[in-house]
Amino acid sequence: MPARLEIDLDRLRANLATVRRTVAPADTLFVVKNNAYGHGLEVVAETAAAAGLTWFGSFDIDSGIRVRRAVGPQGRVFAWTTALDDESVVRAADADLDLGVGDRQYLERVIGVDRALRVHLKVDTGLRRNGVRPEHWRAFVERAAQAEASGHIRVVGLWTHIAETSDADDDDARALFVAAVETARAAGLAPRVRHLAASAAAFARPEFRDDLVRVGAFAYGIRSTGGPDLPGIGPVATLTAQVVDVTGGRATVDVGSLDGLPSALGGRVVVGTDAGPRKLVSVGVATSLIATYPDARVGDRVRVFGPGTHGEHSATTLAETIDTVGEELLVRLRPGLPRIYRGPVTPR
Structure with missing residues (x-):
């Protein structure tokens, strides 16, 4: 997916x-x-x-x-x-x-x-x-x-x-x-x-x-910029991307600035992979480049931001590196990006 x-x-x-x-x-x-x-x-x-x-x-x-x-x-x-x-x-x-x-x-x-x-x-x-x-x-x-x-x-x-x-x-x-x-x-x-x-x-x-x-x-688990993590509060959303190419020990994933990911993040942050945190080298229009990921395979998932289970930063931490706030990263994601809900959707 x-x-x-x-x-x-x-x-x-x-x-x-x-x-x-x-x-x-x-x-x-x-x-x-x-x-x-x-x-x-x-x-x-x-x-x-x-x-x-x-x-x-x-x-x-x-x-x-x-x-x-x-x-x-x-x-x-x-x-x-x-x-x-x-x-x-x-x-x-x-x-x-x-x-x-x-x-x-x-x-x-x-x-x-x-x-x-x-x-x-x-x-x-x-x-x-x-x-x-x-x-x-x-x-x-x-x-x-x-x-x-x-x-x-x-x-x-x-x-x-x-x-x-x-x-x-x-x-x-x-x-x-x-x-x-x-x-x-x-x-x-x-x-x-x-x-x-x-x-x-x-x-x-x-x-x-x-x-x-x-x-x-x-x-939503978005902490205040510069503020501490709060007990009992965690990120609700994880932005994940799929590996679409592996060349020269680097992986290309299918998310970019057209999806709302700020290009300014390139070279400044890490993302989460099955092998742990890896540097986000650059953010292109439709794809992004992940460094030092030689074991990646096409179809693997990369966590761009989320709760940190694979070494990724939270949305707020990413936002702090480019002098904005955590909710900015979430609200700028393109509306057509699929939202996948985990856990029961309880009807009223």
């Missing part, structure tokens, strides 16, 4: 169990954006729902609708990118999505469709990734409270993004968030969930967990 992404669903279930134990009593919002970080949205969402997760983060409305179809009517699906038209908001209402709302214009659009959508209001605490500026927050939540009182929306959450670059910056962001929550309550809102922490802060800073934590990369 040619190059493929092998996805260990048992490892995914184990990771999710570790995440949930770690952040409890806060609920876990499992992020499945970017086609579940390249792992395949439907199978991943179904597996997580069968494992007991009830909150999902989809990023946009279109993928949120896909999540809703995968997990059924019981799950909560949070879509936080701003919809650009009323039709999208109506589709979100039809799919029973929760919407993240981080600017006044979008709030008015959601109010205008008059479908009593569930909304999570977002304050900007310094990251500048959408969100209402603190100086405009009071007027924003007062308008939301007015719309809720008239039955046009239901404000169920307050949230923000934090940078997770330093404890000091994150502490400042959290202080702004706490103040924003108090302002919203003073305006008459009583949201059930507050959420500001993503994967790294959720694990490292218990005081940041509040009612709900958004966990994406960690659940």
Whole structure:
């Protein structure tokens, strides 16, 4: 079989169990954006729902609708990118999505469709990734409270993004968030969930967990760049390629830049083989060259990244060598690359 992404669903279930134990009593919002970080949205969402997760983060409305179809009517699906038209908001209402709302214009659009959508209001605490500026927050939540009182929306959450670059910056962001929550309550809102922490802060800073934590990369076994491996968390995906030629003690495998493998990795990393780690000499358009592999045979498998069982690095370690992040390697893989699922695919 040619190059493929092998996805260990048992490892995914184990990771999710570790995440949930770690952040409890806060609920876990499992992020499945970017086609579940390249792992395949439907199978991943179904597996997580069968494992007991009830909150999902989809990023946009279109993928949120896909999540809703995968997990059924019981799950909560949070879509936080701003919809650009009323039709999208109506589709979100039809799919029973929760919407993240981080600017006044979008709030008015959601109010205008008059479908009593569930909304999570977002304050900007310094990251500048959408969100209402603190100086405009009071007027924003007062308008939301007015719309809720008239039955046009239901404000169920307050949230923000934090940078997770330093404890000091994150502490400042959290202080702004706490103040924003108090302002919203003073305006008459009583949201059930507050959420500001993503994967790294959720694990490292218990005081940041509040009612709900958004966990994406960690659940797939993608650690933070420069951060330690986490007990109970391991890579879910292994990118494997097939040896198609052996010449001069070197093996050629059938994966290259057209498949999404960065050419900059050539000469910088090792891959895993049945004989142990071997240097990745170069990444071409459709094939790559592996060094010092004289015992290779056509048809053998090479692990480009994965859990390390054959000497390969994780996706994060590969990414660090070219100054990017682990999820970048996964989400850039071409959509048509076969995804092979290991372990039972449990229907909801």
